[in-house]
Amino acid sequence: MKKLCLLAMSALLLFSCKKEEKKDFKPSFTKVETDTLLTDSVISIRGLVIDGDKAWYSANKGKYGWVSLSGGGNFSGIATHDTIFPEFRAIAQTKESIFILSVATPALLYKISKDGKQVKQVYTETGEKVFYDCMKFYNDKEGIAMGDPQNGCLSIITTKDGGNTWQKRDCAGLPDVAEGEAAFAASNTNIIIKGDKTWIVSGGKKSRVFFSADKGGVWQVFDTPILQGGEMTGIFSADFYDEEVGFAGGGNYEQRDLNKGNKILTIDGGKTWTLAGEGTGPGYISCVQFVPGSNGNELVTVGLNGVFYTYNRGSSWKKIADATNLNTLQFADAHTIIAAGQKNIVRFKLSN
Template sequence: MKKLLYPVLFGVLFISCKKAEVTEFKLAFSKIAATDTLLKDDSISIRGLAIDGSKAWYGANGGKYGWVSLAGETDFNGVAAHDTLLPEFRAIAQTKSHVFILNVASPALLFKISKDGKFTKTVYTESGEKVFYDCMKFYNDMEGIAMGDPQNGCLSIITTKDGGETWQKRDCTGLPPVAEGEAAFAASNTNIIIRGDKTWIVSGGKKSRVFYSEDKGKTWEVFDTSIIQGGEMTGIFSADFYDETIGFAGGGNYEKPELNTGNKILTTDGGKTWETVGEGKGPGYISCVQFVPGSNGSGLFTVGRNGVFYSYDRGVNWKKLSDATNLNTLQFADEKTVIAAGQKVIVRFKLE
């Protein structure tokens, strides 16, 4: 027995040492070196962005949509209306040839727009007291998904398999039931995250969870989170996954934007479990969070009502990069270029 004891002890120590290993985090940048205003409109409010090469497409209030050029070319702006209604577009997605914009509230109006801006078509409509769509994404050029607030006890899910030409609404059969007071926030078009065939949808409100599908929405699981929840304006407002395992979600309490505890959570197992990070550090309310490309899942960039923040170590520590509090959403154009939009503006941050 004694002869066996030493190898066993050595094995335990070896395993313990392996578990104690810590990822080495490196600072990718330390400041915003330059800020360019790409669009200024005192009447515009933007919560949806999509980067398409040298263009940044947006959907906005008042039926407004369009693109700003990232290469100094001519911008484009249009208006999509329904009779006399000017929708508020907060969800946006794209395929190789088209951009899709979807509004909040009823009636839901989903427009398909050719990327040359010459063709616009309404491809889905839905009316009802509880109709309110939050986010839309595509898996590929043919298959897409949009989600909205609950109806009939489950999240509203519509899907397309023909490049966005037609959309079908899922009934609640096969969809997980929502909890009382559980919904979603149309804050930045980042409620849905897609990596390959895998889909994550985040909810908020009195219950804030992660809905997960590994087969493009055919079957679903639901995972609890440790983010602050319980009130109508609490929970996850935005999430991102660096790959199929490392994910981050942020939000908090919209009515207490300075609160920076319980509002930042991290997963390293594909969303099954979440840990609270950065307690009392960095941003309070987070409207949008995105992983920094090429950061090995360690860099995070956020906008919200407390300013612009960056973390190089998966949300443990934070650095404030800008006092801008009017930005709702962001997308990376490349590893050192961020396009952000919100109230009255679209801006470009050059990082250094």
């Protein structure tokens, strides 16, 4: 019996050592080339989606459109409501359509055919506290958008018919928000979807993660250690590589250089979070995204300090571009970043 116990303890120790063994993190690229895809002196873009060889965007002054990634022609449109030129910060897509959603009141949600020829308003909401931040689709039928709190809960609207109609969720089926807890329409990355699972990140005086395993039917809420407590603090952006590994960034918008308390990592699906790269890398982060195919090790951020890259889950960082006017980014593939913000859309090509 004693011999068996010793063998069991040895096996346990061996397993523990292997589990704690440090990973051999390596960067997947060493060179970055930049080219400009769109220049507009008055445009401000915070929403991007990649559709094949097109990068669709949602912007201020009612503007939306796409830029070609393969050398073809670009397209631009303007959606207005009476005399209002909305600010579109949220964008999402299905196989056949693009959806853009404006901030503030009235909230205006438009469905646009991918040839740009058909534009239909499919949802409107008015109210003093109406302010939508982000929108995503689970599939070609089911979608979700979220916004700042009303009546004590986050604003959630959903569709089950491909975006033709949208319904507002009642607070009775949603978690309560804390005082001063809201969200930021910084980069259309407040919502993350993996299969049926949904994560929504909040910010402000309280910054947490709202999680649903069943497309928004039942919700749990998890605390985070990110900087919070002020109106312009907390999580501004998040991404999940898979159902377990996720990363969130933000900080304090009013202290752009502060790089402590602004980067957090989870490896258990968002239940618990740890601070990453304290005192290193970017300050305020507007958008963070995992590099595709990187096993959840590599991330890129944009914000007021430039474009930063980590290959070890946020432990150390390297600035890869000085651009300080970018609000959002999406990967077209593992070697191509499309980023947008004030006045332009740019492409970063990653290579060795």
